[in-house]
Amino acid sequence: MTPLASTLPQSSNDGYVAAAYVVFFAIVLIYVAIMAIRLSRVERDLRALHARAGERTAREPQPMQEPQPMQERETV
Amino acid sequence: MESLSRHPAGPSERDHRPPGDGDRASRPSGRGLRRLSIATVAAMGVALGLVFFYAPIEAEEGFLQKIFYLHVPLAIVALCGFVIGAVMAIAHLRTRDRRWDLRSYVTIHMSLIFGVAVLLTGSIWARGSWGHWWVWSEPTLVSFLIVFLLYAIYQPLRFSIEDPERQARYASVFAIVAGAFVPLNFIAVRLSTAYLHPRVLGGTSSLPPQMALTFGVSLAAMALLFATLCSYELAAKRTRMLLKTRSRTLGFQ
Numbered sequence: 282m283t284p285l286a287s288t289l290p291q292s293s294n295d296g297y298v299a300a301a302y303v304v305f306f307a308i309v310l311i312y313v314a315i316m317a318i319r320l321s322r323v324e325r326d327l328r329a330l331h332a333r334a335g336e337r338t339a340r341e342p343q344p345m346q347e348p349q350p351m352q353e354r355e356t357v
Numbered sequence: 358m359e360s361l362s363r364h365p366a367g368p369s370e371r372d373h374r375p376p377g378d379g380d381r382a383s384r385p386s387g388r389g390l391r392r393l394s395i396a397t398v399a400a401m402g403v404a405l406g407l408v409f410f411y412a413p414i415e416a417e418e419g420f421l422q423k424i425f426y427l428h429v430p431l432a433i434v435a436l437c438g439f440v441i442g443a444v445m446a447i448a449h450l451r452t453r454d455r456r457w458d459l460r461s462y463v464t465i466h467m468s469l470i471f472g473v474a475v476l477l478t479g480s481i482w483a484r485g486s487w488g489h490w491w492v493w494s495e496p497t498l499v500s501f502l503i504v505f506l507l508y509a510i511y512q513p514l515r516f517s518i519e520d521p522e523r524q525a526r527y528a529s530v531f532a533i534v535a536g537a538f539v540p541l542n543f544i545a546v547r548l549s550t551a552y553l554h555p556r557v558l559g560g561t562s563s564l565p566p567q568m569a570l571t572f573g574v575s576l577a578a579m580a581l582l583f584a585t586l587c588s589y590e591l592a593a594k595r596t597r598m599l600l601k602t603r604s605r606t607l608g609f610q
Binding site for chain 2: 294295297298300301302304305308309312316319320323326327330333334337
């Protein structure tokens with residue numbers, strides 16, 4: 282069984298605990314920030330696509346371009 | 358994405374969906390993801406509360422032992438992520454469904470990020486506990502580093518192949534071989550006799566109930582965080598693919 286302390290031990294290592302948790306949350310925050318930047322870029326592209334599609338619909342109906350088979354060229 | 362679906366898209370559009378695209382892909386920020394995020398934040402909050410206000414102080418290491426509740430769950434989740442990535446790669450090779458490849462890629466990618474956190478928090482703990490940032494004679498540390506470095510070549514390997522089909526297939530083969538290496542590595546380290554690193558699961562020293570509860574909640578919170586970040590990454594990738602496909606279908610690319 283892991284021994285427990287009856288009184289709080291005198292320790293000068295508290296800074297390491299803070300550092301470990303700060304490092305962990307910093308990594309998560311950096312990742313979330315990168316995701317947010319990527320998603321805002323996707324959102325911007327989506328708005329642009331929406332606007333262009335709207336313009337096209339307003340002008341005249343055009344025949345659809347034949348879509349390419351999908352299994353195909355998409356990469357991660 | 359729903360605004361796009363209102364536009365005329367042509368009858369054959371549904372037949373040409375990108376890998377990872379499905380009905381759910383048009384609602385990437387749906388209720389499921391929101392619930393998962395809320396559950397993750399709540400679990401992380403509860404875990405932190407238990408770590409700092411409920412779990413008793415350990416006699417030998419004192420307050421420094423609190424890193425245990427962060428470092429060990431991170432390591433367990435990262436290693437499980439690598440194995441899950443291998444299982445998804447098997448599913449990809451069996452079904453040829455590109456969604457499994459995408460899931461495998463995202464899981465391994467996230468495990469690598471968690472792996473960075475494991476190495477950093479482990480080094481901080483080693484410095485506080487043993488007085489060294491890294492101990493090369495400790496098999497657990499070195500074996501984790503080997504696994505991490507092995508997976509560090511996954512992405513360069515993957516993106517060095519241009520053909521998407523081959524890329525997915527080779528990446529799946531790599532994920533399976535490396536995934537099989539993870540439990541073998543774990544068992545080999547367990548069988549080694551000389552170690553400094555504390556044994557957590559199945560060791561001779563068991564945790565007191567309060568510590569065990571705190572550890573369990575921390576592990577669950579870390580697993581939830583992993584699942585949430587993977588879900589966000591998948592949703593983002595699916596959305597980007599859907600956007601590309603719609604652009605192409607509408608003749609804008």
